[in-house]
Amino acid sequence: MAGTDTQQSDHRGLGAFADLPSPVVVLVEPQLAENIGMCCRAMLNGGLTELRLVNPRDGWPHPKATAAASGADVVVDNAKLFDTVEEAVADLTRVYATTARDRDSTMRIMTPHAAAQDMRGAVLSENKIGVLFGREAKGLTNAELSLADTVIAAPLNPGFKSLNIAQAVLMVAYEWWQAGPGGEAPDIEQTIPSDTRLANGAEMQGLFDHLERELDACGFLRVPEKRPTMVRNIRNTLNRAHMTEQEVRTFRGIITGLAKHGGGTNH
Amino acid sequence: MAGTDTQQSDHRGLGAFADLPSPVVVLVEPQLAENIGMCCRAMLNGGLTELRLVNPRDGWPHPKATAAASGADVVVDNAKLFDTVEEAVADLTRVYATTARDRDSTMRIMTPHAAAQDMRGAVLSENKIGVLFGREAKGLTNAELSLADTVIAAPLNPGFKSLNIAQAVLMVAYEWWQAGPGGEAPDIEQTIPSDTRLANGAEMQGLFDHLERELDACGFLRVPEKRPTMVRNIRNTLNRAHMTEQEVRTFRGIITGLAKHGGGTNH
Numbered sequence: 001m002a003g004t005d006t007q008q009s010d011h012r013g014l015g016a017f018a019d020l021p022s023p024v025v026v027l028v029e030p031q032l033a034e035n036i037g038m039c040c041r042a043m044l045n046g047g048l049t050e051l052r053l054v055n056p057r058d059g060w061p062h063p064k065a066t067a068a069a070s071g072a073d074v075v076v077d078n079a080k081l082f083d084t085v086e087e088a089v090a091d092l093t094r095v096y097a098t099t100a101r102d103r104d105s106t107m108r109i110m111t112p113h114a115a116a117q118d119m120r121g122a123v124l125s126e127n128k129i130g131v132l133f134g135r136e137a138k139g140l141t142n143a144e145l146s147l148a149d150t151v152i153a154a155p156l157n158p159g160f161k162s163l164n165i166a167q168a169v170l171m172v173a174y175e176w177w178q179a180g181p182g183g184e185a186p187d188i189e190q191t192i193p194s195d196t197r198l199a200n201g202a203e204m205q206g207l208f209d210h211l212e213r214e215l216d217a218c219g220f221l222r223v224p225e226k227r228p229t230m231v232r233n234i235r236n237t238l239n240r241a242h243m244t245e246q247e248v249r250t251f252r253g254i255i256t257g258l259a260k261h262g263g264g265t266n267h
Numbered sequence: 268m269a270g271t272d273t274q275q276s277d278h279r280g281l282g283a284f285a286d287l288p289s290p291v292v293v294l295v296e297p298q299l300a301e302n303i304g305m306c307c308r309a310m311l312n313g314g315l316t317e318l319r320l321v322n323p324r325d326g327w328p329h330p331k332a333t334a335a336a337s338g339a340d341v342v343v344d345n346a347k348l349f350d351t352v353e354e355a356v357a358d359l360t361r362v363y364a365t366t367a368r369d370r371d372s373t374m375r376i377m378t379p380h381a382a383a384q385d386m387r388g389a390v391l392s393e394n395k396i397g398v399l400f401g402r403e404a405k406g407l408t409n410a411e412l413s414l415a416d417t418v419i420a421a422p423l424n425p426g427f428k429s430l431n432i433a434q435a436v437l438m439v440a441y442e443w444w445q446a447g448p449g450g451e452a453p454d455i456e457q458t459i460p461s462d463t464r465l466a467n468g469a470e471m472q473g474l475f476d477h478l479e480r481e482l483d484a485c486g487f488l489r490v491p492e493k494r495p496t497m498v499r500n501i502r503n504t505l506n507r508a509h510m511t512e513q514e515v516r517t518f519r520g521i522i523t524g525l526a527k528h529g530g531g532t533n534h
Contacts (some may be wrong), residue, residue: 002514006352041429041446042434043429044424044429045423045424045427045430046423046424046427048426050470071427071429072429108509113444113445140493154441154442155444155445156313156441157311157312157313157314157444158347160311160312160338161312162308162311162337162338162339162340163312163437164314166308166434167433167434167437170434170437171432171441174421174423177422177423177424178380178422180380195392196449197360198360198361198392198394199360200357200358200360200395201353201356201357201359201360201362201414202357202358205353205357213527226412228409231413232409232410233412235414236413239413239414239415239416241418242361
């Protein structure tokens, strides 16, 4: 899923969304500079550009962070250093914290999805908001957690909940982007599976092989430089049809029938 | 966001969800064994356990993959090797492919969120489904993409769309989990320590009555035309706190304490 549309880039990599307020990401005592860079990269995917670092162990700035950011320089270059979490959140009116742990205290807990909706509403009400992410190994202390009014916890497999810090940042950045003006989903074609069995990959491949053999034979695919595109478009068209096994057999019968009477190869 | 509830683990790390069918993840010619391991880890977070590898460059099995999987051994150990993508999808009836690139052909495109809903429906109709992920640097070829009927593309910052392969797998695994029975956690919830419960209406009313009586007594609410608004604001503030019964008692103790020593009514 790599690919940047440079035509839509501006200096912040945000295009039309550069002026919208967005949450600050606060990394509390991150240990590895490389992880900070990976968090910068994750942030910019979701249009987040404002990073605050509390006591990064490897110091700041750091070449390994820049390398790991993979081009998210706008985030790296504008990161701000703080000595304490309290100072890092001092100007924020809404603070969220991420944790996977069950805590023995009363807190409001939201999924990343719900938190993103909540944050979109909060910035519209002119809140300055931020999200705390804890240390790689130890997370946030209870004292740090109490600086937040809301905990963000992703519902994941309870038998194996194991995100690294950049992945946790990505969850939040991804949902933030989905909840905003840039996150409008494309139209989705609604398919209703029939109660007969859908064709499997081998059956579809058999259909494609059969059809392309006949199309080669009849000269339809005779221009070598056009052949790959034409084959691809034909396959895409048939794939979109979500054919049943019966329909594949029907189509192969059609191909055979046409090829015979149209002077095909008579396989 | 690290933290595994080992009490809910079984040998597959899936607890009650072990028997539900779920999508196969197909990595096409992954280059680094470490990335395969990180994909295994990402998968298991979303309850995905079935991995297929097409021509992994570093060979298979590989110790770096095991290390990077961070305990997702069930995925690593059960991974299957294939020589071609066609063989890897031969038994599948629905194939999805991930890409961030705009392609010059007509394909059904879904967000990870919509695709997860679609996949949940597909497995209920007894489809065997899989998701293709391309090479780290080059993604999928158009020919490989044409094996799929649906493209999964995450709406992300168009000026900086840059996910590594494990993050792309995580997007899909995360949304798959959200769309299923394990993702039914309410969007917003509140954790309550086991030794208490949320205060009920009578207890909150008792708190309000107590507080307002003391505020009347000390003169805080002395301006009659302002009183209703002030009372409403105070109640709203405390209601938003979703207090526990224990916290209500604590607050009433605070009110009593302050009122006594501040010259209150000494109820």
